[in-house]
Amino acid sequence: MRQTLIVANWKMYKTLAEAEEFMERFTGEIAGVSGIETVICAPFISLARLSVLMERTTLLLGAQNMHWQKEGAFTGEISPLMLRDLGIKYVIIGHSERRLHFNESNLLIKRKVASAFNFGLIPILCVGENWEQHSSQETEKVIKEQLFSALEGFTLENEFMTKMVLAYEPVWAIGTGTAARGEEANAVAGFMRSLLQEKWGGISEKVRILYGGSVNADNITEFTGKEDLDGALVGGSSLNVETFAGLLKAVFNERRA
Numbered sequence: 210m211r212q213t214l215i216v217a218n219w220k221m222y223k224t225l226a227e228a229e230e231f232m233e234r235f236t237g238e239i240a241g242v243s244g245i246e247t248v249i250c251a252p253f254i255s256l257a258r259l260s261v262l263m264e265r266t267t268l269l270l271g272a273q274n275m276h277w278q279k280e281g282a283f284t285g286e287i288s289p290l291m292l293r294d295l296g297i298k299y300v301i302i303g304h305s306e307r308r309l310h311f312n313e314s315n316l317l318i319k320r321k322v323a324s325a326f327n328f329g330l331i332p333i334l335c336v337g338e339n340w341e342q343h344s345s346q347e348t349e350k351v352i353k354e355q356l357f358s359a360l361e362g363f364t365l366e367n368e369f370m371t372k373m374v375l376a377y378e379p380v381w382a383i384g385t386g387t388a389a390r391g392e393e394a395n396a397v398a399g400f401m402r403s404l405l406q407e408k409w410g411g412i413s414e415k416v417r418i419l420y421g422g423s424v425n426a427d428n429i430t431e432f433t434g435k436e437d438l439d440g441a442l443v444g445g446s447s448l449n450v451e452t453f454a455g456l457l458k459a460v461f462n463e464r465r466a
């Protein structure tokens with residue numbers, strides 16, 4: 210049984226004071242919600258403070274990116290060691306915004322995934338097609354290329370292979386207000402499981418797969434209720450306490466129904 214996972218990706222939003230204010234109110238707001246693993250991927254400057262504020266909660270902390278090296282002369286970068294040291298559990302890798310705006314290649318993403326495994330961080334590896342690829346029915350081709358290149362050479366001996374999280378984030382659905390349909394996202398997640406099965410057999414049923422792209426409190430259960438999807442990666446709707454708490458409550462209530 211795969212546990213439901215909801216991940217907030219705050220992207221480049223919130224000052225430290227805003228992050229603190231969110232956390233102080235959020236924990237009270239979701240007091241009645243249980244059984245959903247919830248991760249907040251905040252900007253780097255807020256991570257140290259949030260790790261303290263989240264100590265007595267069930268919430269987990271994630272980063273949105275990292276360098277692949279332990280340390281070195283890499284001006285402006287943050288290392289996996291620094292993240293682990295803060296008690297961070299998850300790190301988003303290969304988000305389409307990093308692929309697009311920061312030229313992250315499949316090779317770079319593979320290095321980062323390997324580094325996350327080495328440092329005991331769980332990568333949330335993002336894959337997804339853009340609108341042009343979607344329109345020309347290239348979704349499966351793109352997903353296969355992104356997934357296999359990021360995971361090339363890893364074997365089942367690496368315990369993190371089963372712990373890793375995959376996120377299907379169609380680029381055309383991110384920040385547009387137009388989410389993929391639940392059925393559509395579930396079909397791609399099923400395809401991703403078949404790729405895992407092809408290369409790594411048994412892990413295909415263990416790895417959690419999230420959907421991301423214009424998820425909100427009204428449509429979240431379209432995704433969490435599907436066979437091959439285990440939760441969501443949430444951008445805009447995770448920024449506001451009431452909205453994000455509402456989304457978690459919707460999942461919680463669906464579980465109880």
Ligand code: 13P
Pocket residue numbers: 218304378382383384385386421422423424442443444445446
């Ligand atoms: P939105 O939920 O704002 O569409 O963002 C999705 C996303 O990119 C999460 O990583």
